[in-house]
Amino acid sequence: MPVLTTSNGNPVDYNQTSQTAGVNGPLAHFDRERIPERVVHAKGAGAHGYLEVTHDISKYTKAKLFNKVGKRTPLLIRFSTVGGEKGSADTERDPRNWDLVGNNTPVFFLRDPIKFPDFIHTQKKNPQTNLKDPDMTWDFLSLVPESLHQVSILFSDRGTPDGFRGMNGYGSHTFKLVNAKNEIHYCKFHFKTDQGIKNLTRPQASELAGKDPDHATRDLFNAIAKKDYPSWTLHIQVMPEADAQKYRWNIFDVTKVWPHGDYPLIPVGRMVLNRNPSNYFAEIEQAAFSPSHLVPGIEASVDRMLQGRLFSYPDTHRHRLGPNYTQIPVNRPQNTHVNTYQRDGLMCVNGNFGSAPNYEPNSFGGPTAVGPAVGITFTPMELNGTVGRFPIALSDADFKQPAKLYAIQSKEGQERMVGNLAAAISGAKPHIRRREMAHFKRSDKQWASRIEKELAKAVGSKI
Ligand code: NDP
Secondary structure, three states: OOOOEOOOOOEOOOOOOOOOOOOOOOOHHHHOOOOOOOOOOOOEEEEEEEEEEOOOOOOOOOOHHHOOOOOEEEEEEEEEOOOOOOOOOOOOOOOOEEOOOEEOOOOOOOOOHHHHHHHHHHHOEOOOOOOEOHHHHHHHHHHOHHHHHHHHHHOOHHHOEOOOOOOOEEOOOOEEEEOOOOOEEEEEEEEEEOOOOOEOOHHHHHHHHHHOOOHHHHHHHHHHHOOOOOEEEEEEEEEEOOHHHHOOOOOOOOOOOOOOOOOOOEEEEEEEEEEOOOOHHHHHHOOOOOOOOOOOOEEEOOOHHHHHHHHHHHHHHHHHHOOOHHHOHHHOOOOOOOOOOOOOOOOOOOHHHOOOOOOOOOOOOOOOOOOOOOOOOOOOOOOOOOOOOOOOOOOOHHHHHHHHHHHHOOHHHHHHHHHHHHHHHOOOOHHHHHHHHHHHHHHOHHHHHHHHHHHHHHHOOOO
16 A cells, blocks of 8 residues: 655655644645635536547638547536536526537527626625525616527526536537638537437426535436446538628627528537546646637637637636646646746746746747748738727517527427526516516517516516
């Protein structure tokens, strides 16, 4: 058996009582075991696996991971809820986050990142009571009506998935695919579950929140442990660059989907999860994903929410894990050698590039950039216009897609959606309830009147 040591390698003589002077002793490392939980997406689970290419999409992208049918790229994925703390229940009605960036829903509540902190505050706890607060939630949502589409999905059956295996993943944002000729197609990513969609009803989700708040974490771990490997089929929707300006609505607005009728799903590959982490903290809690970690051939678009996330995700990692978070084994690039002029910082553990020059250009053999040839790492983009604050105006399109979603539900699905909405909105003050209901009325009068009827029952009066 190996000898037990201290963290700096000294042998330990006895580990059952502390060496103390008096009754108190050193517990210094234990006192520091916690790192800040993620501000959002604190509760999650993850696994290792691979993405296998099944269809050739090289006419859309030069990304090497897609350059050959049959190619497998190892991956790590983390699933999470959004608003809850690290110990919160997996079954909460909340979007499930996929770190693509993405969610288990194809749209988002907002289309401008400046509102993100406000929105998340309403999903967390009241600053006075430290309780979840339906007034905060519905006050904000009713004042931000472009949220209606995401609200509608959230209160459909898909708002409470039965574990992570039975849900789809969507890149949500509009990305750019760039091919070898530097031609651009705008793209949406879709991961469709091969397990079939599995959801919980409201009563089932509440019951599980009490009985097994780690239901989804357990389900994922146990399935992989018994070799029942979950998989998803990756599809893309692609839009030629020239279509973007002419399309019915702003394709950089993340509150809208691209109808499959306009841009059909194109199969790409299969993602399989086949290995559990051997240590949760090392591999999942410290995993640091960002939509700004892109490979040549996939680029960010001008989607405003995506632009906000490009900055905010790595910034939160610098806050939680330190400026050298990319040196942590789970975050370290796996198939390439890092050659950078970044130096120092908290927890620099890679040798800090020894005596190599720490500035560039230099005449001492330091690494040099591959450019400046155009299009190697990103395609140039012509921009003109006035810098300013330009809201994306509310329009009928903001209300049509929620109505379509309601229309495609089964009869029972519609009933549950109405019940879920009424139960949640009933917790808010009357003037807030009425403001939110006005948005449902603009979307679909019949749907709104059904919610109103249930709402009246729940609050025991006219809404
Ligand atoms: P389409 O007929 O082109 O697409 C319908 C898609 O909606 C389906 O392929 C399925 O996508 C998804 N869907 C089916 N049943 C449900 C359900 N009960 N809850 C949520 N989504 C469901 O019509 P549209 O593209 O115009 O979409 C109609 C509505 O469906 C949209 O307003 C949006 O709310 C929702 N939706 C659209 C998606 C898209 O990318 N167009 C993706 C997901 C939802 P999937 O197999 O991905 O679940």
